[in-house]
Amino acid sequence: MEDTLLKKKLEDIRLYMRSNFLDCFIVINYESSSRSTSRFLTGFQGTFCIIFISQEDFDFYTDSRYLEYVEYGYKSLNVKIYDGNLIQLLKKLLSAFKPGAKIGYEASNISVRFYKRFFEVFKNFSFVGCEDIFLSLRTKKNASEIDNIKKAVIISEKSYLESIERFEYGMSEKDFSALLEYRMRINGADSCAFETIVASGKRSCMPHGYASDKKIEKGDIVIVDFGACLNGLNSDITRVFCVNKIDPRYKKAYDVILSAQNLAIEASRPGMLSSDLDGVARGIIKKYGLSSYFTHTLGHGVGYDVHEEPKISKNSSYILESGNVFTIEPGVYFPGDFGVRVEDTILLTEKGHQNFCSLTKEIIKL
Ligand SMILES: [Mn+2]
Structure with a gap:
């Protein structure tokens, strides 16, 4: 340093x-x-x-x-x-x-x-x-911190694309998480930002599921929440894919949270109350009658810790400022049935925001 x-x-x-x-x-x-x-x-x-x-x-x-x-x-x-x-x-x-x-x-x-x-x-x-x-020091990222987070995002996205290319029927959740974590290391990550979440089928209804021995089966929806750590700084992304076919019910729920996410990212700018940003996404999800299934906060700061300030939450009175790096990750979870979530890591700039993530947000069919 x-x-x-x-x-x-x-x-x-x-x-x-x-x-x-x-x-x-x-x-x-x-x-x-x-x-x-x-x-x-x-x-x-x-x-x-x-x-x-x-x-x-x-x-x-x-x-x-x-x-x-x-x-x-x-x-x-x-x-x-x-x-x-x-x-x-x-x-x-x-x-x-x-x-x-x-x-x-x-x-x-x-x-x-x-x-x-x-x-x-x-x-x-x-x-x-x-x-x-350290609150104001850590929430306002400097140029080298931003650069490292950006690079960690690039590593994780590249690794995700390489992993879905290598996906095979019969793989377990653990197999797929190991594959993705391996690709992240090969692509230059110092370590994984956290234990990669791979939650398939009914297990996708756990917002913070873990990769288990369950085989990923045809018809399953799979939530993959992953990130890389580079020089102490982290990235955090979630994408979903479906195996063999995309159940219209999955697509319907996913489209709701995707539009909530897109609108919240669009709205993100300095000077905004964190709780208002949470409200943008929550409002859309409520409009579709799904608010009771969106059980967590909209996002969290990402930096030297994967979860840090500012929390993007309905209870937060934090006023967002340029240099903040945080996730926008709405999700809905239907107990015993399935869940969907999409997550990007974004930066607030003087004028608005910059999304570090460029990975497609369409549900991919493998
Ligand atoms: Mn996250």
Whole structure:
């Protein structure tokens, strides 16, 4: 990561710290607990690091497993090696502060056990959970983040096309997910963004189904929800295909959510309330009498985490701004029968939006 990018992020974080009266902020990436935060701040991809930020200092610690790795890629971070004693390290980092000092941390990334073991022993300080410290920094993507998400979308779309070309009757959901995940890796993904969802036949009525041993059969509708991760940034796409024939009932439901999705994408622009955008899609689905089957939010931010802010939800008061990257993914699910969903990852621009996805949204028949 370029020093200037880190510098800019640190400026914003320090400003937040001043306005929230925090004396310092500590990122604890312990067995991946804050992996996406450390990626976002420094580009470091490892599963362990401690990042300390005060008005004057920035310290980055990792353990000896990453010694060679940081030597090559992260010299500018001036990395220090952690010797395995976290209490001692925290003692050292906090020694400059007076009793009553406020120490910021990400409460959602720390277990109760961790808190008791490592934070509660410092009775003189008050530990303050600051979940929103990175909110505006992470929701407004910079050029290199946008570029990586775009590339992750290209990798996933290419891989999806290659996988449906290689689809064979008799494959199980797991077979197809393995094929797609393999293609994503071959095409340059660092990893999959998440466990690929392949839900066929009746299983498609599970909005977050998983790939099972079920064979994909003739007549089935198949929901495939997939994404690639590149340099820590993710893509998220959903497409459906049918095997051998397209049941008119599937097509009918799909056409409703597709028009809801297209209209919501069309409407997406900065300055809009997130809940209003959700309402655009929900309104169409309601018009067709299917609103009780659209059981989840319209979308979510995508970045260093697959699910992050801003949520595109009827309960969200977030005002969308350019640089936001999020999904638009309406779906309807009929219990015990079938489900359909379509999902694109889009970027808000100054003037409106840009859809990163170009994969056809027609139901493909295989
Ligand atoms: Mn999604």
